[in-house]
Amino acid sequence: MMNDLQLITEPDFCKLVRDAQKGSDRAIQTLLELFExxxxxxxxxxxxxxxxxxxxxxxxxxxxxxxxPEIMDGRT
Structure with a gap:
């Protein structure tokens, strides 16, 4: 069974994390939904x-x- 986390690309996931680290409530909510x-x-x-x-x-x-620490360029 595939969940939403498996459908998101790594660059998109990293962008979500970076946005969340910068305080984006929407990015944080999206990440929480992906891991739910x-x-x-x-x-x-x-x-x-x-x-x-x-x-x-x-x-x-x-x-x-x-x-x-912030993720840069899609790499940790």
Whole structure:
């Protein structure tokens, strides 16, 4: 089964990350939506209430995007 994350090109993904790092709410929302199927699937394996685990993963993803040095030219 293919999710949205598998359909986005690497340059487009890197642009989304760069935009999110610059504070674009739309880019952050798009990234969260792209990872939502994985967050949903993984929430079943964390020993806490599912909604709490999903929210935790969303916050960690947001934190990682905001606190990672900017991606330049589509390469890390």
């Amino acid at each position: 199927p994985d967050i949903e699937r993984l929430s079943w394996f964390i020993r806490m209430p599912r909604e709490d685990s999903k929210q935790y993963m969303r916050m960690e993803l947001y934190s990682m995007i905001r606190n990672t």
